């Protein structure tokens with residue numbers, strides 16, 4: 138009982154100051170995230186970097202890279218890409234539209250608000266960012282160079298995630314990294330797309346305690 142009151146008070150304290158424990162305990166339980174860390178905290182909406190960025194930081198080891206993220210929303214993950222990696226150029230692809238097959242990030246108004254937040258959050262890197270406000274299948278034409286690092290976090294349903302992996306993979310440099318979010322039981326289409334793609338190319342994929350997936354070309 139004392140333990141529960143203690144945990145609730147901590148949560149209350151964090152909520153009060155718009156801080157959040159990451160992954161939030163309830164979220165961690167709901168999504169069965171193992172290795173819940175009390176000391177990773179979010180300030181406002183900003184959470185600690187995810188596995189693909191940690192992996193890329195180590196892998197590229199300070200080398201200047203060209204990167205791309207499909208699905209930006211409020212720019213929180215792009216923030217980590219820009220902060221932790223040596224980015225020459227970052228393509229940020231998001232239509233910023235609520236459409237029939239993609240509604241879980243809220244209404245049209247919420248999406249426009251997210252776009253405003255992303256531009257605000259990432260403004261210090263504005264010279265490195267190419268905003269591509271299109272659906273990923275159309276945006277691919279705007280990328281006219283090879284990529285070192287790609288992070289896929291757009292529409293998680295089949296055939297979207299499947300197409301994102303298959304169509305963007307050829308843009309990657311040899312020894313580049315393709316990765317993405319939500320490899321977990323709540324997104325079976327992501328699992329299916331990653332597993333079938335890696336099998337078809339005879340490539341290994343890495344997943345960790347979080348929900349990122351990572352494949353080296």
Ligand SMILES: C[S@@+](CC[C@H](N)C(=O)[O-])C[C@H]1O[C@@H](n2cnc3c(N)ncnc32)[C@H](O)[C@@H]1O
Nearest residue numbers: 208209210213214231233239272273290291292
């Ligand atoms: C889960 S959110 C991205 C979150 C962001 N990567 C982060 O972690 O901070 C998914 C985003 O994908 C965008 N999206 C949905 N369908 C898309 C598509 N077909 N192409 C590109 N982006 C898409 C949505 O507008 C939404 O902003």
